[in-house]
Amino acid sequence: MTAKDPLPQSRHLATEIPGPLSTAAMQRRKEAVSGGLGTALPVIVSRAQDAIIEDIDGNRIIDFGAGIGVVNVGNSAPRVVKAVQEAVATFTHTNFTTVPYMGYIEVCEALNRLTPGDFKKKSLLQNSGAEAVENAIKIARHYTKRAAVVVFEHAYHGRTNLTMALTAKNIPYKDGFGPFANEIYRMPLPYAYRWLGNPETITADALDLVTHKIEKEIGAQNVAAILIEPVVGEGGFMVQPEGFMLGLQEFATKNGIVFIADEVQSGFARTGKLFAVEHEGMTPDMIITAKGIAGGLPLAAVTGRAEIMDSSHVGGLGGTYGGNPIACAAALAAIETIQEEKLVERAAHIGSILFETLNGLKAKYPVIGDVRGRGAMVAIELVKPGSKDPNPEAMAKVVKYCHSHGLLILTAGTYGNVIRFLPPLVITDELLRDGLSVLAEGFASL
Ligand SMILES: *Cc1c(COP(=O)(O)O)cnc(C)c1O
Numbered sequence: 211m212t213a214k215d216p217l218p219q220s221r222h223l224a225t226e227i228p229g230p231l232s233t234a235a236m237q238r239r240k241e242a243v244s245g246g247l248g249t250a251l252p253v254i255v256s257r258a259q260d261a262i263i264e265d266i267d268g269n270r271i272i273d274f275g276a277g278i279g280v281v282n283v284g285n286s287a288p289r290v291v292k293a294v295q296e297a298v299a300t301f302t303h304t305n306f307t308t309v310p311y312m313g314y315i316e317v318c319e320a321l322n323r324l325t326p327g328d329f330k331k332k333s334l335l336q337n338s339g340a341e342a343v344e345n346a347i348k349i350a351r352h353y354t355k356r357a358a359v360v361v362f363e364h365a366y367h368g369r370t371n372l373t374m375a376l377t378a379k380n381i382p383y384k385d386g387f388g389p390f391a392n393e394i395y396r397m398p399l400p401y402a403y404r405w406l407g408n409p410e411t412i413t414a415d416a417l418d419l420v421t422h423k424i425e426k427e428i429g430a431q432n433v434a435a436i437l438i439e440p441v442v443g444e445g446g447f448m449v450q451p452e453g454f455m456l457g458l459q460e461f462a463t464k465n466g467i468v469f470i471a472d473e474v475q476s477g478f479a480r481t482g483k484l485f486a487v488e489h490e491g492m493t494p495d496m497i498i499t500a501k502g503i504a505g506g507l508p509l510a511a512v513t514g515r516a517e518i519m520d521s522s523h524v525g526g527l528g529g530t531y532g533g534n535p536i537a538c539a540a541a542l543a544a545i546e547t548i549q550e551e552k553l554v555e556r557a558a559h560i561g562s563i564l565f566e567t568l569n570g571l572k573a574k575y576p577v578i579g580d581v582r583g584r585g586a587m588v589a590i591e592l593v594k595p596g597s598k599d600p601n602p603e604a605m606a607k608v609v610k611y612c613h614s615h616g617l618l619i620l621t622a623g624t625y626g627n628v629i630r631f632l633p634p635l636v637i638t639d640e641l642l643r644d645g646l647s648v649l650a651e652g653f654a655s656l
Pocket of ligand 1: 367368
């Protein structure tokens with residue numbers, strides 16, 4: 211088989227998982243690669259198409275992870291592959307601030323057009339989500355001439371020094387990696403499933419709590435930015451309760467604070483809207499995008515109000531590789547794919563199947579405490595039956611079952627007890643249902 215042969219969109223177990231070739235290769239990895247990197251599924255990929263990953267032992271594994279919400283348009287999406295092949299044969303790199311090229315400009319035009327808000331917008335391209343978050347904070351600080359940044363419990367914003375400080379969870383992201391950047395203030399998150407107050411008034415109560423803390427503990431006039439994930443990613447797929455972000459943005463606007471949505475995981479059609487803030491008709495001052503933007507090529511962006519994005523002096527922003535021409539070509543092809551294949555609608559459809567099936571499993575297995583998310587960004591939180599005590603042991607067993615039966619699923623959550631579902635949005639209903647049947651068997655096996 212060559213890379214060009216179509217990869218059947220079906221699950222197939224040729225060996226046990228991991229098979230002998232993967233096991234031998236993982237031994238080489240262990241010798242050669244830093245031990246600081248984890249492994250969700252210890253097989254070596256030979257190729258991947260749409261929603262199937264094939265390993266070097268010939269197993270075909272259903273992909274419910276999409277490279278952590280990256281290949282929303284599918285593994286090796288045809289338009290992305292073609293665009294990359296053409297771009298790479300044309301020129302590989304000039305550095306946009308040395309000799310500019312059209313791809314960078316066109317990606318910025320597309321982002322300015324597609325992100326919500328009918329005000330004048332401008333964009334900046336970078337290599338990774340963390341780098342884009344760093345630049346958004348840099349720009350917001352420069353624009354406001356203020357230092358403080360407000361973030362939330364359970365947040366994940368990356369692994370660089372500033373973004374580690376913005377991230378909530380200590381193990382594995384921060385432990386022993388300090389000292390961390392200062393002027394970062396963490397606020398309570400209205401995490402509905404674990405909210406101790408009245409669930410009916412969660413939005414108003416959380417807004418009161420957060421704005422009071424900002425005013426009394428930081429001083430709103432010292433705050434450069436409020437940074438929030440519309441659907442919390444690594445922290446466990448908590449959806450911000452309706453009206454919470456709108457209330458925060460109103461507070462931000464009133465106090466000259468830049469309101470920034472980190473849509474690195476929730477963006478690009480994942481939640482059944484192009485951007486998750488659209489579910490509430492929001493228009494953030496800045497939106498950070500990455501993961502789903504370029505069909506697997508490394509690219510990230512900051513898009514925001516033109517006056518904010520223009521506040522920096524010339525040369526204040528940049529980077530050698532940011533907005534690499536091949537990644538830009540891939541992004542334009544990914545955006546075209548989302549539109550042509552109607553992947554926004556497709557995400558909503560996948561979400562309806564996920565919610566229906568997972569709520570059915572929840573009714574049957576009390577170990578599933580909560581089903582939550584938006585569109586095709588859905589998770590289940592596992593607890594000890596009859597309580598809300600986290601149950602990472604049950605999670606580990608279900609994940610192991612799924613992986614050994616040819617279904618790749620990812621975990622998440624501050625308490626290490628969340629299974630998240632991020633299938634490529636081109637997955638067929640049949641494959642999605644086959645994957646969910648493996649998951650159901652996993653719960654039955656507990
Ligand atoms: C993954 C992620 C990041 C960091 O992106 P990298 O490309 O891994 O640096 C930032 N924010 C959110 C919400 C993410 O999910």
